[in-house]
Amino acid sequence: MNKMNDGHDNHEKIYDNLFEAIYEIVKRVPCGRVSTYGQIASLVGISDARKVGYAMNSLERDDGVPWHRVINSKGKISLRDPFMAEVQRQMLGSEGIEFEGDSVDLSAYLWDPQE
DNA sequence: ATCATGACGTACG
DNA sequence: TCGTACGCCATGA
DSSP, X not given: OOXXXXXXXXXXXXXXXXXXXXXXXXXXXXXXXXXXHHHHHHHHTOSOTHHHHHHHHTOOSOSSOOGGGEEXXXXXXXXXXXXXXXXXXXXXHTTTOOEEXXXXXXXXXXXXXXX
16 A cells, blocks of 8 residues: 655655655656666665565556566566566567567666666 | 565675 | 575565
């Protein structure tokens, strides 16, 4: 669920938890680019990339978080569910991301946070 | 309150 | 290349 508001946080970027912070970073990844669990983790200041995966897994509905643009450091899709993995692949494909077999060339599509 | 569980990355042998 | 250890969140039973 989403219980991030105690009722008085608005203009300040204060997050009740790590997942909210992760979602804000993922929202910055533009169409046509991909990011990795590790990169997102680094940007929110944590060393555990798994937590980024946990955060993505916890998304129940679309909160404007482009979860499909987050893949692993090997350039592959990490979703365990084959169906959803294919969905993710299709979504990336429709955004212009090309696959070489089952992986994406990160040197060509990795998001640069400075952009 | 404890326990299991789940989309990872890096270091090391 | 492969297996293992570690990092240490959020949620539901």
